[in-house]
Amino acid sequence: MxxxxxxxxxxxxxxxxxxxxxxxxxxxxxxxxxxxxxxxxxxxxxxxxxxxxxxxxxxxxxxxxxxxxxxxxxxxxxxxxxxxxxxxxxxxxxxxxxxxxxxxxxxxxxxxxxxxxxxxxxxxxxxxxxxxxxxxxxxxxxxxxxxxxxxxxxxxxxxxxxxxxxxxxxxxxxxxxxxxxxxxxxxxxxxxxxxxxxxxxxxxxxxxxxxxxxxxxxxxxxxxGSHRQQVMKLPGEEDITLRFDEGPPGDPSLLDNVLNSARAETWTGVTVASQEPIGSLQMYLAAQVPTFCFMSTNPEQTTGKIGPTGNSWSMVAIDGPHFAYTVVRRDAEKKTAEYGVHAFGPDATEFAERIADIFRTWSERLRGTDGPRIAVYPAGTPDDRITGDRIIDKKHSRISISWPTAWALLSMLLVIALPKGWGAELPAS
CATH class of the missing domain: 3.40.50.150 (Vaccinia Virus protein VP39)
Structure with missing residues (x-):
């Protein structure tokens, strides 16, 4: 040619x-x-x-x-x-x-x-x-x-x-x-x-x-306007790095040696297809837990307390002395992956199910939608003037995150044609 x-x-x-x-x-x-x-x-x-x-x-x-x-x-x-x-x-x-x-x-x-x-x-x-x-x-x-x-x-x-x-x-x-x-x-x-x-x-x-x-x-x-994520090691675990964008938990010492407790494991039943947008899932999980962050591990040096995540990073939920991270298991034939949860802490089984239920709620109510309603208010705006399910405080603003109710979601789906979404692919293995 x-x-x-x-x-x-x-x-x-x-x-x-x-x-x-x-x-x-x-x-x-x-x-x-x-x-x-x-x-x-x-x-x-x-x-x-x-x-x-x-x-x-x-x-x-x-x-x-x-x-x-x-x-x-x-x-x-x-x-x-x-x-x-x-x-x-x-x-x-x-x-x-x-x-x-x-x-x-x-x-x-x-x-x-x-x-x-x-x-x-x-x-x-x-x-x-x-x-x-x-x-x-x-x-x-x-x-x-x-x-x-x-x-x-x-x-x-x-x-x-x-x-x-x-x-x-x-x-x-x-x-x-x-x-x-x-x-x-x-x-x-x-x-x-x-x-x-x-x-x-x-x-x-x-x-x-x-x-x-x-x-x-x-x-x-x-x-x-620069803002660095706060990085810390999981207490007692030098090979597990946590990255917080909105700040670490109020008392990180509650997580001291948390991985020494028994690990609870559950699978959510929520599967996603290759190339399926999952941006709203990530945002929903982040908005539903007290502290959200991302975890990276050194696979050559970890002690085995962190099980295979199927991923170089994992979403993490923290609530007081409870710690949970996401895992995936893949079906190569169907080109899908199912999400699971590993949890630690005094009530690890209950915490694992609580996080798994967030995935299930997303799949049943919010999957395929545009995601939450985001509103930005000036810093100092009183709580009673802000509507939303979650408020994120930043230096200059207060960000409100609202998820549609079942009736609002049904109405929305009836009156609009959802545009093609752009989203993250499955986490890399």
């Missing part, structure tokens, strides 16, 4: 990406389709091959720190298209992008058109310079490139019709809320209990409500 010139091949790959994203339901609007067919994203990452630049579901990492952690990237086309659809950008809009590298700002510029304005901001001069060069090379002159800590937004060009955050945020600072208009949209990959979803928020009275949520992964925020 004759080799195509690079630009012809880039256009071919670009169109192939868009075709895939239309087929899987990510791209649904003509504007997003046209923008993604036009912008030559490969010019922003000249160090990457064309195949890598146009990988539909993989980001191109453009910068790492001294520890090998990713500090900047050009997001996968799927993720970019997902957020652009969430944002609902219209011609003439004024849009702020938080976190930059170039191509996404160009997509936004295409969507707002010549009568609109785009501002893109990054705390790091390197990706900002990369974006500036790319936008200049490709002719997008209506984009303001700013180097600043985006914790404060960019007040100079506010108010915005939409703010699109392209970095992983642990909280929503007041400036972001203040700088988008009453009819505006805030798109942000927000981490709750270690689980990141890109949420589409709109304003409702004194708070925000999410109108969409999709599983995603982003490079974490730097600067004032």
């Amino acid at each position: 004759t080799e195509l010139p690079d630009e012809n091949r880039a256009a071919e790959l670009r169109n192939k990406v868009v075709d895939q994203l239309k087929e899987d339901g990510t791209i649904v609007s003509p504007g997003v389709e046209a923008a993604m067919r036009k912008v030559p994203r490969h010019l922003a990452v000249p160090e990457a091959s064309l195949d890598d630049a146009y990988s539909t579901y993989n980001a191109v990492i453009t910068q790492k720190d001294e520890h090998g952690n990713h500090t900047s990237s050009v997001s996968a086309p799927q993720i970019q298209a997902m957020q652009l659809e969430q944002a609902g950008i219209r011609p003439g809009d004024n849009v702020l992008e938080i976190g930059t590298n170039g191509p996404n700002a160009a997509y936004l510029a295409e969507l707002v058109g010549p009568s609109g304005q785009v501002t893109t901001v990054d705390i790091d001069p390197a990706p900002a310079d990369r974006a500036r060069r790319f936008l200049s090379e490709t002719g997008y002159t209506n984009v303001n490139v700013v180097v600043a800590d985006a914790e404060d937004g960019v007040a100079k060009f506010a108010p915005y019709d939409a703010i699109v955050v392209t970095l992983g945020a642990w909280d929503i600072p007041p400036a972001w809320i203040d700088q988008f208009g009453d009819e505006g949209r805030l798109i942000v990959p927000l981490r709750i209990n270690g689980l990141t979803r890109t949420y589409g928020f709109i304003r409702q009275a004194d708070h925000l409500i999410a109108t969409s949520a999709y599983v995603c992964g982003f490079v974490a925020a730097q600067g004032a």
